[in-house]
Structures are given as structure tokens and as C-alpha cells.
Amino acid sequence: MGTRYTIAVIGAGPAGLSAAGRAAEYDCEAAEPNHVLLESSALLANTIQKYQKGKHVMDEPGYLDLRSPVDFSAGTREAILDTWAEDARAVGINLRCDTEVTGISGRRGDFTIRCADGSIVEAEHVVLAIGTQGNPRRLGVEGDTSSFVQYQLDDPDEYGDEDILVVGAGDAAIENAIGLTRRNRVVIVNRRGEFSRAKQGNLDAILAALNSRDTALSCRYNSQVKSLHLPDQPGQPGTVVLETSDGVEELPCHRVIARLGSIPPRKFLESCGIELPSESPEALPELDGRYQCNVPGLHVIGALAGYPLIKQAMNQGHDVIEYIRGNEVKPVEHPLLQLQFGLLPYQADVDEVLSLYQQRVPMFARMNALAFRELILESEICYAVGDKGEFRALGKRRREIRDKRIAEIRAAREGEDQRRTEAGKPPKSRQPIQEPDITKLMRGGDHAFRDGEYTSTFFTIVEGEVTLSSGSGPETTLTPGQFFGEMSLLSGRPRIGNARVSADTILIETPRRTMVKLMAANREVAQGIETVFLQRTLQQFFAPSVSYSALRDIAHRATTNRFNKGDTIYSEGDTGDRLYLIRSGTVALTSRRDGHDIAVGQPQSGQIFGQMALMGDPERREMAVAAVRTEVIEIERPEFLELLRKSPDSIPALQHQTSQQLQHASRMESVPESSGIISFLMEQGVGEATDALVIDESLCIGCDNCEIACAETHDGISRLDRKSGARFAHVNLPMACRHCEQPHCMKECPPNAIHREPSGEVFIDDTCIGCGNCESNCPYNVIKMTYDAPSKPGLIQWLLFGRGPGPGEDPRAVPTAKSKEAGKKAVKCDACVGRKGGPACVEACPTGAAIRIGPEDFTDLVGNK
Numbered sequence: 001m002g003t004r005y006t007i008a009v010i011g012a013g014p015a016g017l018s019a020a021g022r023a024a025e026y027d028c029e030a031a032e033p034n035h036v037l038l039e040s041s042a043l044l045a046n047t048i049q050k051y052q053k054g055k056h057v058m059d060e061p062g063y064l065d066l067r068s069p070v071d072f073s074a075g076t077r078e079a080i081l082d083t084w085a086e087d088a089r090a091v092g093i094n095l096r097c098d099t100e101v102t103g104i105s106g107r108r109g110d111f112t113i114r115c116a117d118g119s120i121v122e123a124e125h126v127v128l129a130i131g132t133q134g135n136p137r138r139l140g141v142e143g144d145t146s147s148f149v150q151y152q153l154d155d156p157d158e159y160g161d162e163d164i165l166v167v168g169a170g171d172a173a174i175e176n177a178i179g180l181t182r183r184n185r186v187v188i189v190n191r192r193g194e195f196s197r198a199k200q201g202n203l204d205a206i207l208a209a210l211n212s213r214d215t216a217l218s219c220r221y222n223s224q225v226k227s228l229h230l231p232d233q234p235g236q237p238g239t240v241v242l243e244t245s246d247g248v249e250e251l252p253c254h255r256v257i258a259r260l261g262s263i264p265p266r267k268f269l270e271s272c273g274i275e276l277p278s279e280s281p282e283a284l285p286e287l288d289g290r291y292q293c294n295v296p297g298l299h300v301i302g303a304l305a306g307y308p309l310i311k312q313a314m315n316q317g318h319d320v321i322e323y324i325r326g327n328e329v330k331p332v333e334h335p336l337l338q339l340q341f342g343l344l345p346y347q348a349d350v351d352e353v354l355s356l357y358q359q360r361v362p363m364f365a366r367m368n369a370l371a372f373r374e375l376i377l378e379s380e381i382c383y384a385v386g387d388k389g390e391f392r393a394l395g396k397r398r399r400e401i402r403d404k405r406i407a408e409i410r411a412a413r414e415g416e417d418q419r420r421t422e423a424g425k426p427p428k429s430r431q432p433i434q435e436p437d438i439t440k441l442m443r444g445g446d447h448a449f450r451d452g453e454y455t456s457t458f459f460t461i462v463e464g465e466v467t468l469s470s471g472s473g474p475e476t477t478l479t480p481g482q483f484f485g486e487m488s489l490l491s492g493r494p495r496i497g498n499a500r501v502s503a504d505t506i507l508i509e510t511p512r513r514t515m516v517k518l519m520a521a522n523r524e525v526a527q528g529i530e531t532v533f534l535q536r537t538l539q540q541f542f543a544p545s546v547s548y549s550a551l552r553d554i555a556h557r558a559t560t561n562r563f564n565k566g567d568t569i570y571s572e573g574d575t576g577d578r579l580y581l582i583r584s585g586t587v588a589l590t591s592r593r594d595g596h597d598i599a600v601g602q603p604q605s606g607q608i609f610g611q612m613a614l615m616g617d618p619e620r621r622e623m624a625v626a627a628v629r630t631e632v633i634e635i636e637r638p639e640f641l642e643l644l645r646k647s648p649d650s651i652p653a654l655q656h657q658t659s660q661q662l663q664h665a666s667r668m669e670s671v672p673e674s675s676g677i678i679s680f681l682m683e684q685g686v687g688e689a690t691d692a693l694v695i696d697e698s699l700c701i702g703c704d705n706c707e708i709a710c711a712e713t714h715d716g717i718s719r720l721d722r723k724s725g726a727r728f729a730h731v732n733l734p735m736a737c738r739h740c741e742q743p744h745c746m747k748e749c750p751p752n753a754i755h756r757e758p759s760g761e762v763f764i765d766d767t768c769i770g771c772g773n774c775e776s777n778c779p780y781n782v783i784k785m786t787y788d789a790p791s792k793p794g795l796i797q798w799l800l801f802g803r804g805p806g807p808g809e810d811p812r813a814v815p816t817a818k819s820k821e822a823g824k825k826a827v828k829c830d831a832c833v834g835r836k837g838g839p840a841c842v843e844a845c846p847t848g849a850a851i852r853i854g855p856e857d858f859t860d861l862v863g864n865k
Helices: 014-024 077-091 171-180 200-210 266-271 310-324 334-341 352-362 367-376 388-422 486-493 512-521 523-542 548-557 637-646 648-670 672-683 706-714 773-777 795-801 819-824 840-843 855-863
Strands: 003-009 036-037 101-107 110-117 120-128 163-167 186-191 217-220 224-230 238-244 247-253 254-260 299-300 381-383 442-444 447-449 458-463 466-472 473-478 498-501 505-510 559-563 568-570 580-584 588-591 596-601 622-628 628-635 691-695 721-728 731-735 754-756 762-764 785-786 825-827 849-851
Touching: 003 014, 014 036, 014 077, 014 310, 036 120, 120 310, 163 171, 163 247, 171 186, 171 200, 171 254, 200 217, 200 773, 238 628, 299 310, 299 819, 334 352, 334 367, 334 381, 334 388, 352 367, 352 458, 367 512, 388 442, 486 523, 486 580, 505 512, 512 523, 523 548, 523 580, 523 628, 523 637, 548 637, 580 637, 588 672, 596 648, 596 672, 628 637, 672 721, 672 731, 672 855, 706 721, 706 840, 731 795, 762 825, 840 849, 849 855
Parallel strands: 003 036, 003 120, 120 299, 163 186, 163 254, 186 217, 381 442
Antiparallel strands: 101 110, 110 120, 224 238, 238 247, 381 505, 447 498, 458 505, 466 473, 466 498, 559 628, 568 622, 580 628, 588 596, 588 622, 691 731, 691 849, 721 731, 754 762, 785 825
């Protein structure tokens, strides 16, 4: 028989340590401890022990308070470990180190825990807090188990004067990469276009490092490891072959640090009787509201429960002991969720609302309940009110709730600081109190979005109805459980159609960044959204009179492929058996004539190409090449014919569109010089622009009124450079923002200072911190870092008395001390957003040489030449 306890906690990481600490507080009057904390390593918090030396550990999310007898605030790894060791002793945790658990059997009231040293522990309740860090995810290529690749970094200063490749985009990868730059040259590889999974502090740090001239760090976005060429001898460099958006790249390096996250210990969990919801390697146990799995009395907390952040895990540890002891306690985020649900038209507890919403939406039903809570915290709850009087009353109530919440936060902070002072601890450093998230009010009949808007939030319906409408087909009514907005979320295209909200409708509006993070972490959710996206896309372009749900089978058979810039999609002379619908990006269509390539088309996102192979001669009459990174939906002949059978009334529109494309190709072939201009624009990346400034130099007189007007409209700093623009024939492409379809500059802005108006203009607001990340991310060098321009005499002063430099940007201006203290900020063309006359550069041009265009305007640009 083994030693018997009321509670056995397995794993002395943050979650387990907090749970054991709370259990120890209840044991303070007992003659013998009724709890035990089992840890397989020699020291507590083994995962934190393995953090790199000197690592700064953050206490995000900042909006959550900490519930735990074990203290935690942001600081170095060493300081936090010292605090935990001291608190563990002070509170009296019954800790057994070097005790690896090999098996758990039984149920509530009678658990048997077997250990590797042969000992047995018996317990009435078990809290499993082992995390997932013992099972690192590997690269998945040959050689990934060699010494050339390592999955842990203890001390970055062990290595010096090396070229090191860090693979991963999470917090560990970022911290390792930055730590290694102190003595090495580092490349970090991110398979996505942004660091969507990183904590805000790490996001800020990696962007600052990437933009620092003093840091030997670069990033390969949209890249992944294709293969490894291992070193011939230890200590010699090997080579990593990357698949990047610009093609294959070989990078020599001395070692690879792969930080790709970890996966749950499935075999061990199943041996304990824990059921997992799917065969996915990432599957986590399904838990009830008290962190209990399918085995009664067996609770799972921490990373294994879906909450890897330290503060969240520690709060779970505290709460799970309360649940085991039969105490009713609400999660620490409960007041925040109460605010989000506070104006909804029914009386229900937060947990009841969460459960209802998760059951009502099939996509959310696939999520871990704790991850769903986090999604709701990062989203807005929108309530469309039908009655005008009720709308006003709720607006007043909303303001009252806001003021009360801010007062409560202020009082709670003051009280905690007082307690810390009495305990001899310094007050916590905190962020300013933020505006609380309270139910967002709408009116019945309002639009969630309108056709053509450049917005990208994702909407889920939990109550009521939303009507989707466009000019190409009948209206579609969506009901609870359905979602919309996925087309702009995934493609970056403007909204297609209008979304009108009925009265008494409740929506969950989720930011793009949150959805990107969710889709990266949950394959089932990503697949569900992708399937509906394909169905609605097929409906939009091929079968507007058919419900999108009737296109499910065809959507499952369609494929989506990604092409990097310069990749050939098909060649002239090939036999075609499919057409292509561009999901994002632009394709250059060229035809070979008399030894020259002639541009015959430039379809962009939301357009089709290659359909002639299915509507006439199957031989390809042109070559199709990705002008920028492009994603296409491929529809083969059987699916195309099935679409036409389902919606024969769409055939005339398809024929008309194809006829226009053929006529356009014929015009381009007959005017080779026009083809050359289009090819030039495509080579310069205008294929992904939505609003690029172009100057017709056959009309331009060199007056520079465009630059002068730009500076006068923007506080003395011009946002365009006419003379530095690329030129071909009569076309000048000045250095000015193109307002890309998927703006590169917006990918990772720490203060979220870059925005896009629904009308498409991309602009930078006053919260810019001058990190320079947007400048680095822009591939067209149209963003510059500059000080605020000093004030100068007005126009009349200059005209009458000659005071000041006159209109436009003053090249001799010296920044003031105040502007130097504020630092340089990012400056770019904002297309004069909100200006009644439109872009000042265009309005000021006396000859009409300056125009603004997108790819759809290429033909008009060259048509008169």
C-alpha cells in the first residue's frame, strides 16, 4: 500500500505549483499534509528551469489578475524561480522531486499513482499539470534527429560567431533568436506572414530587433524547411534548404534551433483512461467547467488544458483546488465576460451563455471550452436592438457600467498594492486602465459591413438573422450557428455584398489576428471555415442562384494551391483540364509572338482565368505566371460542368466575361508597346495594388505640384517622391504607397497604428511608436521614418514678405528639440483619406498627368497610347 492523500498534484510547473500551494494553505492546521506535489525532475518548474538564462518572463494577459498563494509578476527567469522556491517553502508545499509518474488508475476517491522508482501514491483526487513540453514537435524532414538540429536552448551565450537558423514563430523561438544575436548571426524562419502567436511583449521585441541595424537578425516570412544538408564533420556548417515565397533558398548555418511547439503525451493520457476528442496530434482532453476530464476525480490544468500562459495556468491551479473542496468559485475572467454579455436581452450566468453559444455554433463546438472563453474575451459581442427607445436606454446603461468598472479596477489595484506593501513587497507595475469591453450596440437594419469595404473581422451568429445580398444573385438569410465574413478574412479582398443585421440579433465579431491564431492552432476550425469559403466562392462566381450549402460536394473536390512570385501555373501549349479562380494575388498572362512575350492579361483576386480550356480549345494560348504570391482555387472539368448543370442561368455571364478577356488579349497583341507597359507595372508589383499613383510623362511638365500639394496636406512632409520613381516608356511610377490588397505594412505593427478605411485607404495614426517595422515590411520602399516638420510661416507671409521656405517640404528644415524627443515616426501616403477633393497630388496636377489606378485600370491607362 502506498501513502494516501486527499489530493495528488502531478507536475510542479506554474499550474501544479499554484494548485499545491492552495492545497497547502488548507493543510496549514493539519498534523500531516493531505496533499502531495509530484515532480519528475530534481527541481520545481522544470520547464521554466529550461528557459534560456536571463530570459524575461512576461505576466500576460495583462487584463487578468492573479489568484495564487505563489507570487508571480514579470521578471527574469532566475528571479521568478527564486520567488517560487521561497513561496513553496513558506506556504508548506509537500513536494517530492525526482518522482516520475508512469501510470494513473482508478477514479474519484480511489486513485493509484505508480512511479518510476517503484513507489505508489494513493489519492482521492488527482490534478494533472504535466504540460506538453516533454514532446517537442520535430521538423519533419530527413536529418531532423541529428545533432545539427536541437529542440532546446538553455544558454544562448554558449555559442559565438556562428550562423544559426531558428525555426518557429512562437514565444520560445523569438526569445531564442533574440538571445542568440548577442554573439551570433541569426535567421528566424516563420512559415506564416506574421508572428500571430506571439505575446505582445515578444512581438514588440522581435520587430525591434529585426529593424535594428545593430542586431544581426533577419526573418524569412512565408517560409519552411524543405530539406537539410548535414555537416560533413562536427563543428562545420551544414545547409538548410528553405521553400520561400520567392522560391528555394539555401542557407549555410552551424546549427538549427527548432522551436515548433509541443504536442500532448497522447500515449500516457490514454493509458490513464483519458479520452481525446480526435486523432489529431494536437488534440487536448475535453474538460468540464471544473477542469475534470472523462475520468471522475481526475482534473487537468495548464498547457494540457489548452491554457499555456503562466498566469492563466496559475489561476487554474488555485481554482481547481476550490472545486475539489466543493467551493463555488468563478474564473478570474468572469467579470470581464459579464461586461461583454451585460446588455444582452436575457438573464443568464456567464457559464450558461458560453455553453449555449458553443453548442449553437458547430465550429465552436470543436474547440476546447477554455480556448473558447479566450476567443470570446478577444472578440466583441454585438447586439442589434429593434426599438429606438430601448437603444437609447441601453446606451445610457452602457456608460454607467463603464464608469463603475473603471472605479472597481482602480479600487482593486489600490487594495492589492496596500496588501503588498504590508507584506514587504513592492507595488506592481501596471498598464493604464483600458476601456472595458462592453456589449456593442447596433440597430436592427444596420450593416455589419457593406459591399467593397476593406474590413476583415469575422462574424458568428448566435441569435437572430443576417441577410447577405449582392447584385449577382438572390439574398441569403443566415441563422444561428452560421458565420460570415470569411471571404475577406482569408483572401484580403474587399467585402463582396452587404451584410444586414435584423433586430434582436446577437453576433460575435472576432478580429482577424485572433482568427488567424485560432486557425493556426485548430485544424478542424480552419478546415470548417475553408470549406464554407469555397462553397460561397463557387456560389458567388458560378452559381448565384444556388444555395451555397448545395455546393458542398463540389467544394470538397476543388483544390487550393499557392504559387510564389514567378512560379509558372501553366505554360503556353499545355493541354488544359481546369480553370482557376484567384483567391488572392495577381497572375500575369503572356503570349509568345515573334520571339517576344506580350502581356495579354492580368487577372487579379476575385477573377477567373484559364476557362477557355473548358469552353473551347483545350490548348493553352498563353502562359500564366504568379506576379506576386498568389493563391488559386482549381476547378477541374467534371466540377465545372456540374456547376453549369446546377446553374445554367450563369452561362451567359460566364461567356460574356470570357469574351471580354479574349478581346482584351487581342488588343494587347495588336499593340505590343501597351503590353510592355503592363509588363512593367506587373514587374513593379502594381498587380497587388488597389490605389497606386502613376504619372503620364507625356503630359507631365515637371512642376512638382504633386509633391508640393502632398506636403501642404500633410503638415510639411511629402509622402511621395516623383523623381525616384521607376520608369518605362511614358509611365512613371513614383515612390508612393500602393495601398496593397493585403498590406505588408499592417502585418505586424506593435501598437496597431496602421489601419485601413472601409474605402481602402491604408493610413498610420498618431499612436505610431517609430519601431520601423512597417518600413522594413514594405517591399516597395514607400514608407520613411522622419521627425515632425517644424512649423513655418503661412502662404500669405511667404507671398507678401518672402518669409519662410514657401509651399511644400523644406529640405533644409531642422527638427525641433521637441520633435527629436518624440523620435522619428513612420510616414506614408494615405491617399488623402477623408479629404473632400480626393488625393491632393491628383487634384494639383495642372495637366492631368497624375492618376491613381489599380490592376483593373491597366487597359484604360494604355488604351489611348
